[in-house]
Every structure is written in C-alpha cells, then in structure tokens.
C-alpha cells in the first residue's frame with residue numbers, strides 16, 4: 001500500500017500524574033482568574049457531546065483516557081517526509097485502546113485529500129467491542145483559486161505527518177468544565193492552562209484532552225497550504241508559508257495539552273477546530289480579548305503514548 005501505514009513504528013508510553021480532581025479544578029480556576037475577567041472550573045457531568053455545536057462521534061470523554069502523539073513537526077519541516085502516513089484505527093491499537101473514541105489535531109492524509117491539510121480528528125474506531133466505526137473527521141485546506149479556507153468532511157481514518165490525539169472509551173461521565181471570558185492575559189487559552197499546571201506540578205507531567213467552544217469573538221487560525229517546494233528552515237519561512245485567517249465564532253476546537261515533557265520529545269499543546277459555517281484549522285489565539293468567551297470540556301489523561309517519534313528532531317513550529 002502506497003500509504004504505508006502498516007510499517008513498523010516505535011511506541012513508548014509513560015504514566016501521567018493525575019492530580020486530585022478538586023485540587024486540579026481549584027488550581028486551574030485560580031490561575032485562569034489572573035488571565036481572564038471571569039473564570040470558573042468545575043467537575044461536572046458531561047453534556048451529550050454528540051449534539052450541536054460539538055458533534056463528536058461519542059457522547060463523552062470517559063473510560064481509560066490517554067493522549068497519543070504520532071509523528072511530529074520534523075516530518076513536515078525543514079523538508080517534508082511524504083511517506084509518514086498513519087491511521088487512526090491503528091493508533092487506537094498502538095495506544096492499547098482498540099475501539100477508542102479518538103479526538104484531536106493533526107495533518108490530513110495528503111493521499112486522500114489530494115493536498116496537505118489540517119485535520120480535526122473525530123472518530124469512534126471500530127476495534128475491540130465496537131463493530132461500527134463512526135468517522136466525523138473534518139479537514140481544512142486552502143482554496144488554490146482565491147486563498148480562502150475550505151472545510152470538508154473526511155471519510156478516511158488516515159492522516160499524514162503528525163497528530164496529537166486524545167483517546168478514551170467515549171463514555172458519558174464527569175469531566176472538567178472550564179468557562180472563561182474577557183481575556184486580560186497575553187497567553188492563549190490553552191497555553192495559559194498548560195503554564196498554570198506546569199507552575200503547580202513541575203516535573204509531574206499532567207495531560208488533558210477534550211474540546212472547547214469559542215462562543216464569542218474571533219480567533220487567529222492557520223491552515224497549511226500544499227507542501228512547500230523549498231525547505232522551511234526558519235520560523236519566518238514557516239510563517240510566510242502558512243495561511244493565516246481570523247475565524248468567526250462559534251468555533252469548536254479539539255485540544256490536547258501537557259504540563260511538561262517526560263522525555264518523549266512532545267509537542268506540549270495542539271488544538272484544531274472548525275465552525276459549522278465552513279472554516280477551520282489550527283488554533284493560535286483569540287484576537288478579540290474583550291469579547292471572547294470560551295467553554296471547555298476536558299478529561300485528565302492517565303497515559304501519554306509516543307508513536308513513531310521522528311529520529312531527527314528540532315523545536316521549530318511547535319506552537
């Protein structure tokens with residue numbers, strides 16, 4: 001098979017630190033209050049996330065929660081490695097959770113989509129006891145005619161280059177609900193939470209995955225155009241190559257982040273999202289701090305799996 005998703009890959013995993021949940025909520029709420037006009041964090045029963053606006057492939061984020069990072073930015077730059085293709089079904093097996101509900105951010109399958117693209121992974125895989133797959137993955141790509149963003153459903157479970165994924169049994173149950181509005185700090189919503197947890201827990205690595213809604217305001221997103229014909233060696237070259245957009249709320253974002261790296265060469269945050277009005281891509285930050293309203297549902301992961309970590313690595317382009 002040209003996509004070569006069955007090749008042998010390295011897999012490592014680490015147990016993550018799972019804080020006492022009341023403490024975690026309190027730590028996040030206090031930290032977020034220093035960066036947003038209003039912030040509340042509670043451990044609540046998850047609403048049915050299959051419903052609008054979230055439209056996830058499973059109702060909740062509970063049951064053996066774990067994170068997986070597959071491939072990495074070094075597969076994209078400085079020179080693209082087009083042979084680095086993967087399959088979400090396979091990742092569920094590689095992360096020891098066949099049949100998992102898989103949510104997250106990655107690069108779309110360039111064989112299937114036809115060009116390089118952003119992937120918003122949203123799949124209930126069909127392994128284990130699950131006999132039916134439900135794939136509600138979307139991809140965003142750049143319109144070659146006018147440079148606009150195109151959002152499409154993606155029937156394939158394959159992807160290319162990299163992904164940061166949250167896996168669980170997708171069951172209903174309790175999750176961390178985070179509501180913030182009116183940003184006063186400089187960091188984006190996810191970086192802010194990541195740094196709060198890093199300050200509190202230091203080397204004890206805490207990982208979260210889930211989804212957030214940008215309910216009001218606008219946000220800066222990027223979409224990768226087709227592969228660069230010249231090497232991307234510097235941040236300036238990367239930023240000149242990427243296409244940036246100010247996208248309108250409401251935007252549904254799938255997000256993974258970790259408070260630190262337990263030595264697995266990880267990308268510590270990665271969030272991709274879309275609007276049902278037809279745009280999507282990689283979340284950077286909101287551009288309307290006074291207006292912005294976020295509502296998030298995250299689960300605390302028990303493990304991080306590292307699949308097919310690039311042998312030659314660098315720190316470019318990880319934000």
Ligand SMILES: [Zn+2]
Nearest residue numbers: 105106272282
């Ligand atoms: Zn991305």
